[in-house]
Amino acid sequence: MSKDSHQQPPTDGETVLLGTARASDERHEACLVIIRGARLGSRIVPGREPLIIGRAVDADFQISERSISRQHCRVFLEDGRYWIEDLGSTNHTWLNDEMIERSPLRDGDLIRISQTVLKFVDEGNIEAGYHSELHESTIRDTLTGLYNRRHAMAVLEKELARARRDEGYALALVILDLDFFKDINDEHGHLAGDGVLRQLSRIAADRVRASDTLARIGGEEFALILPDTRREEAWQLAESIRESVECETFRLGDEEHSITLSAGVATWQPGMESISELLKAADAQLYEAKTSGRNRVC
Numbered sequence: 380m381s382k383d384s385h386q387q388p389p390t391d392g393e394t395v396l397l398g399t400a401r402a403s404d405e406r407h408e409a410c411l412v413i414i415r416g417a418r419l420g421s422r423i424v425p426g427r428e429p430l431i432i433g434r435a436v437d438a439d440f441q442i443s444e445r446s447i448s449r450q451h452c453r454v455f456l457e458d459g460r461y462w463i464e465d466l467g468s469t470n471h472t473w474l475n476d477e478m479i480e481r482s483p484l485r486d487g488d489l490i491r492i493s494q495t496v497l498k499f500v501d502e503g504n505i506e507a508g509y510h511s512e513l514h515e516s517t518i519r520d521t522l523t524g525l526y527n528r529r530h531a532m533a534v535l536e537k538e539l540a541r542a543r544r545d546e547g548y549a550l551a552l553v554i555l556d557l558d559f560f561k562d563i564n565d566e567h568g569h570l571a572g573d574g575v576l577r578q579l580s581r582i583a584a585d586r587v588r589a590s591d592t593l594a595r596i597g598g599e600e601f602a603l604i605l606p607d608t609r610r611e612e613a614w615q616l617a618e619s620i621r622e623s624v625e626c627e628t629f630r631l632g633d634e635e636h637s638i639t640l641s642a643g644v645a646t647w648q649p650g651m652e653s654i655s656e657l658l659k660a661a662d663a664q665l666y667e668a669k670t671s672g673r674n675r676v677c
């Protein structure tokens with residue numbers, strides 16, 4: 380998965396996600412790109428730690444295909460270059476159509492694992508930059524520049540797998556939702572509403588850590604995924620965002636306005652089987668915040 384932790388939305392005008400021209404001699408991280416199969420277009424940056432690819436929910440890169448073994452193969456760095464090693468999989472790992480047990484990776488190599496094909500793009504190849512930007516475009520919300528719902532759900536899946544694996548791991552989820560946003564759209568128009576969403580995104584992005592994931596998951600709904608965070612800490616962060624929004628002045632046409640938001644906080648509990656249970660718990664708290672008067676964190 381991408382290691383990118385860039386949270387900042389753009390500062391004005393329409394969102395510019397990509398398009399930052401890169402110098403042709405700029406070096407890029409090595410990556411594996413899925414060019415065929417269920418997770419088409421996904422990009423894996425292997426980094427320094429060995430990376431396990433497989434069907435298991437706690438695999439570093441999970442591919443839910445039955446013909447892929449739970450721990451199918453691993454990619455690792457040794458003596459300054461990347462290698463791939465089959466982990467005794469049932470259907471084997473293929474490199475450029477040859478079955479391998481262990482092999483170094485070269486730029487452009489094609490790895491086949493059952494129906495999935497990954498291309499290895501080595502560090503420094505200009506194509507790595509292209510894939511990086513392409514990948515960014517699939518995980519960002521175009522209006523705010525924050526992560527999108529799809530990416531937030533992928534991060535939650537990964538975090539939940541970690542919470543199940545590591546006893547004592549604390550994972551918190553906050554859902555933030557603007558109050559009476561429909562009225563803003565109705566009175567000031569959709570464009571002004573869009574401006575509010577961008578301004579709110581900047582306020583929230585300024586307050587989160589690089590390891591947190593802030594995403595726009597619905598029209599006026601945002602999720603904050605907080606790894607390694609206990610309930611109290613999550614509540615405080617949500618409260619500080621709520622307070623900042625309350626104190627901020629939002630310019631709508633010629634008028635200045637105050638806007639508020641409500642938030643629901645939930646933490647992962649042992650026994651939660653899926654991300655939807657965590658989302659439901661945060662939603663229930665958000666509902667509580669809305670029905671008990673809004674402009675509050677529950």
Ligand SMILES: Nc1nc2c(ncn2[C@@H]2O[C@H](COP(=O)(O)OP(=O)(O)OP(=O)(O)O)[C@@H](O)[C@H]2O)c(=O)[nH]1
Nearest residue numbers: 557558559560561562564569570572573598599669
């Ligand atoms: N400007 C703008 N508005 C959006 C966007 N997506 C959704 N909306 C609007 O968000 C509003 C959400 O309205 P409601 O769900 O009734 O929520 P609310 O008015 O904030 O009321 P409460 O949440 O109960 O406080 C609707 O008017 C949608 O049209 C968007 O991308 N831009």
